[in-house]
Amino acid sequence: MNRLDASLLADLPPFAGMSRASLDDMLARAASFRHSKGTHIFREGEEALSFYLLLDGYVRVIKHTPVGEQVIVRHIATGELLGIAKAMGRDTYPANAIAAVDCVLLAWPSHTWEVIVAAHPGFATNTYAMIGNRLIDTQERVVEMATERVAQRVANAILNLARETGRQTDEGILIDFPISRQDISEMTGTTIHTVSRLLSGWDSKGWIKGGRQKITLVDGQKLTMVASARD
Amino acid sequence: MNRLDASLLADLPPFAGMSRASLDDMLARAASFRHSKGTHIFREGEEALSFYLLLDGYVRVIKHTPVGEQVIVRHIATGELLGIAKAMGRDTYPANAIAAVDCVLLAWPSHTWEVIVAAHPGFATNTYAMIGNRLIDTQERVVEMATERVAQRVANAILNLARETGRQTDEGILIDFPISRQDISEMTGTTIHTVSRLLSGWDSKGWIKGGRQKITLVDGQKLTMVASARD
C-alpha cells in the first residue's frame, strides 16, 4: 500500500550499499506513519513492537529520572533509525521518543528483525555500526559532562546542533527545529536560567542570534573558542 | 598451542548458547596474552588489530581530553569482551585500555571478525547485545551526570563497583582490585579532594571502610540512601 519509492531510501546511511531489490523488499515490509509535534513515538519500558526510520522531521530521545527530571539523551535527524531495541538484544525500549516537529516515519515490526538481518546483511552491518557510533558519541558526552563547565557544554551543544541540523540563512546557521532554552538545559545538565544568561550574553556580543524556540549561530569561531576555553 | 579448554569459555556471557564445537573453533583462533598491572592493552586511535576477551583480571577503559584530564569510561570485568572495534564498524580503538591488575587475555585478529561472525551467529548476537547494553549503561551515566550531585554519583560508583566486582569479607563487600581516590574522581567527574572528603565522612559514620587503594562497603543500605537522596 506504500506509494514510497526505493530511491527514497537509497541515499540514507542505514541503507548504504544495498541493492535496489533489497530496498524494495525492505520497503514492502514497512508501513509509514505520521506523528504530530509533541506526541510520543514510543515510551521507555514499553514492549518494542516496531523499529523505525525517520523519513522526515526531528525526534528527541528522552530519559526520566526517578524524581521527575528529564534529560535529552539524543536527537534523531531525518534519515536515521530509532527504536531498534532488537538490534541491542532487548525487547523493551530503553527511552522515550518524542516528535520535536511533525514527523513521517517508516515502521517495521520488531519480530521481522531477524528475517531482515538475515536477508540484508548490509543493513545489519550498517545498523550495528550506527549503534557503535552512538556508543562512542555517548561516551564522548560523558567525558564532556565530567570535565567541562556549563558554558563549554552549552556552546558545544549549539555547535553540534548547528552542524547536524543547521540551515544556512542570511543571518547565519539556523537550528532547523524549535528548540527552547529548557531543551538546551536538558541536553547539558543545567538550568533554564543559566542557559538563558549564557545565550543572552553571546547574543549581545553578536555570536549567536536568539529568538523564541530559535537559535541562529552567527560566529561559529567564537563559540568554538568558548567550547574549548581552558577556563 | 593453547592449553586452554573450551569449558573455560562455555560459562561466559559472550559465548552463551554456543556449541562445544563452536567454542573449540573460537579457541583455536585465539592467542592468549598476559598484561602486567598498569600496562596499556591498546590505545585510543591505534589501529584495531585485535579484539580481546578478559580471562582474568580487571581493565580500565580511559579517555583523555585535549587538555590532558582523563576520564574512566568503564571497567571491564573477568569474562567480558573489549576492543571489539570491528563490531562497531571502526578500525581504530575509540579509547585506551589499561590493566588495573595483572591480566590474562585471549586475543583474536580483527581481520577474522567477519569470518567468526559468519561461522558463529550466536557469538555475534551476544556481542551486539553487549554493545547495546553498554550504550544503555552509558546513557544512564549521562543522565546521572546531568542530574545528580557529586555525593550521589560517588555513592553510586561505589555501589556499582561493589556489586560488579565485590568480594565478601568479614568487614563487608570489598572492591576486589586496587582503586584510588583519584580513580573514583575520574569515574564521577570530580576531584580527589571531594572524593576523599566524602569517603572520610562515610568511613567515620561506619558506612564504608577506607584504606590505601581499597574500599569496603559496610552498609549498602545507607549508601543507597545517599545515592538516591533528593537533596
Place this chain on the structure above:
DNA sequence: TCACAACGTTGCGCTGTCGCAACCTGGAGA
C-alpha cells in the same frame, strides 16, 4: 482582537564544589 499561556530574561543571595596548600601515612625498596 484580546487574553492567556508558554517561553524567555534578569537580579540576588546562597552553597556545593573546586583549587590550593600544607600536612599525614603506609608500604616498597635500598
Place this chain on the structure above:
DNA sequence: TCTCCAGGTTGCGACAGCGCAACGTTGTGA
C-alpha cells in the same frame, strides 16, 4: 631499619551555578 613517595586527609577562601522570584514577550486559540 631508614628513606622516599604515591596516595590520602583536611582547612580555608573563592566562585560558578543554582534556586527563587519577579517581570517581560511572543504567539496561539477563542
